[in-house]
Amino acid sequence: MINQVVILSLRFILLVLLQVLILNNIELSGYINPYLYILFILLLPVQMSGLMVLSLAFVLGLVIDVFSNTPGMHAAASVITAFVRPTWLKMIAPRDGYESDAVPGIQNFTLTWFLLYASILILVHHLALFYIEVFRFSNFFQTLFRVFSSSIATLLLVILSLLFLNKAKEKR
Amino acid sequence: MRNIFIFLWRHNFVLYFLVLEVVCFIFLINHNQYQKASVISSSNKVSGRIYESVNYVKDYISLKQSNEQLVKENVALMNLLRKRELVLLDQDSLIKDTLHKQQYSFIYAKVINNSITKQNNFLTLNKGSLHGVKPEMGVVSSNGVVGIVKDVSQNYSTVISLLNEKSKVSVKIKSSNHFGTMAWPGSDSRIGLVTLIPKHVKIKEGDTLTTTSYSTIFPEGILAGTVVSYDVKPGDNFYSISIRYSTSFSNLDFVYLVKDLKKEERIELENNLIQQ
Numbered sequence: 001m002i003n004q005v006v007i008l009s010l011r012f013i014l015l016v017l018l019q020v021l022i023l024n025n026i027e028l029s030g031y032i033n034p035y036l037y038i039l040f041i042l043l044l045p046v047q048m049s050g051l052m053v054l055s056l057a058f059v060l061g062l063v064i065d066v067f068s069n070t071p072g073m074h075a076a077a078s079v080i081t082a083f084v085r086p087t088w089l090k091m092i093a094p095r096d097g098y099e100s101d102a103v104p105g106i107q108n109f110t111l112t113w114f115l116l117y118a119s120i121l122i123l124v125h126h127l128a129l130f131y132i133e134v135f136r137f138s139n140f141f142q143t144l145f146r147v148f149s150s151s152i153a154t155l156l157l158v159i160l161s162l163l164f165l166n167k168a169k170e171k172r
Numbered sequence: 173m174r175n176i177f178i179f180l181w182r183h184n185f186v187l188y189f190l191v192l193e194v195v196c197f198i199f200l201i202n203h204n205q206y207q208k209a210s211v212i213s214s215s216n217k218v219s220g221r222i223y224e225s226v227n228y229v230k231d232y233i234s235l236k237q238s239n240e241q242l243v244k245e246n247v248a249l250m251n252l253l254r255k256r257e258l259v260l261l262d263q264d265s266l267i268k269d270t271l272h273k274q275q276y277s278f279i280y281a282k283v284i285n286n287s288i289t290k291q292n293n294f295l296t297l298n299k300g301s302l303h304g305v306k307p308e309m310g311v312v313s314s315n316g317v318v319g320i321v322k323d324v325s326q327n328y329s330t331v332i333s334l335l336n337e338k339s340k341v342s343v344k345i346k347s348s349n350h351f352g353t354m355a356w357p358g359s360d361s362r363i364g365l366v367t368l369i370p371k372h373v374k375i376k377e378g379d380t381l382t383t384t385s386y387s388t389i390f391p392e393g394i395l396a397g398t399v400v401s402y403d404v405k406p407g408d409n410f411y412s413i414s415i416r417y418s419t420s421f422s423n424l425d426f427v428y429l430v431k432d433l434k435k436e437e438r439i440e441l442e443n444n445l446i447q448q
Contacts, residue, residue, distance in 0.1 A: 020219075021222075021226055024287065025287075033289050033290075050185040050188075051184065051185065051188055054185075054188055054189055054192060055192075058192050058195075058196075061196075065199075066218075066219050067219050067222075067223075068287065068290075069287075069294040069296075069330060070203075070290075070292075071199035071200065071202070071203045072195075072196040072197060072198070072199030072200035072203065073196075073200060075192075075195075075196045075199070076193055076196035076197065076200070079189065079192045079193055079196065080193070082189075083185075083189045086185075132200070133290065133291050133292075134291050134358075139358075142359070
């Protein structure tokens with residue numbers, strides 16, 4: 001239990017720093033802004049209580065906000081993601097349900113399952129984030145293009161970091 | 173009463189979600205009030221400190237570039253000084269001490285955080301109220317206009333960059349003095365949009381735009397950009413002019429904060445007009 005708290009907090013700090021110090025500075029043609037920090041919400045245990053996930057998502061978003069001068073924006077998007085997560089997990093549950101200590105990843109689940117799981121949640125997060133950011137529907141399709149291109153970039157980064165994490169675990 | 177509690181308990185997940193979202197949107201909306209000092213911004217202590225220490229490393233990487241820029245600026249200032257000396261030497265008349273006529277003084281600062289990819293971009297500078305920075309001061313670089321100070325903490329300040337929906341700066345065409353408003357259309361970090369210049373004015377591509385003396389934020393004649401293209405929308409009396417910013421926001425390093433020493437005097441006088 002305590003072990004898990006330590007791992008989660010380390011992951012939290014690492015993802016936040018990675019996001020605000022490196023990824024926020026990446027600009028690819030003005031359309032692609034990956035938001036990898038959402039990986040933290042993706043990797044929370046399946047059975048963790050909904051209220052807990054919402055709270056963690058809120059704090060995570062707020063910390064990102066503090067660094068990027070956008071109070072409430074990332075928090076709102078993360079909380080929406082956390083809200084959608086349990087429903088989506090239920091919809092794509094394996095035939096015999098989840099094990100009690102299941103953690104989403106590519107080790108315990110198939111890659112297709114994880115891609116399905118992650119892509120929708122990332123899409124939800126980016127949709128919320130980019131439309132809250134522009135706060136109007138006048139450039140609807142331009143924003144939509146930004147949503148999709150950034151989602152793909154985030155998904156790629158998520159897969160890469162998972163592969164990297166797994167490699168590190170095998171070596172140990 | 174009991175039923176209400178049961179209802180609340182049963183839907184605690186949805187209700188908690190709604191509460192958090194409401195909190196988020198309160199933050200969002202409060203932040204949008206211009207000039208409101210907010211705790212949740214990168215001028216606060218913790219994030220300011222982190223950005224500054226990372227910047228310490230970044231400095232070494234861009235050392236050569238910033239040196240070159242400083243040398244260039246030195247040369248420009250040197251030329252200006254020589255010219256001025258010539259003018260003064262040419263005059264036969266008595267030269268009085270002109271220091272009391274000084275209107276602007278500058279504070280230099282370093283950009284420790286910068287963004288150009290969002291819809292509303294901000295800069296963080298490493299100077300704050302201890303160094304005399306105040307909200308609504310203008311920020312310029314050696315190449316041109318950068319933005320306007322928003323929040324100030326003891327050691328840091330945040331700046332609304334030109335690349336922000338809220339930044340509107342009064343500019344004029346240098347050659348003809350016709351003035352308009354410069355804003356950012358929100359896609360390309362190099363391109364701005366100038367409106368409210370009447371369509372009878374003759375302009376051409378490559379014309380220079382500078383700041384006007386109409387606001388108390390920027391001194392007159394600071395470079396803003398050059399005209400890239402222009403057209404008049406059907407039924408409109410004004411041009412919409414695309415301009416290329418003279419400041420390149422993607423590699424800003426050192427900037428200057430403009431302190432208008434006669435600002436209060438002017439605002440006081442102009443406020444009298446409004447009150448009457």
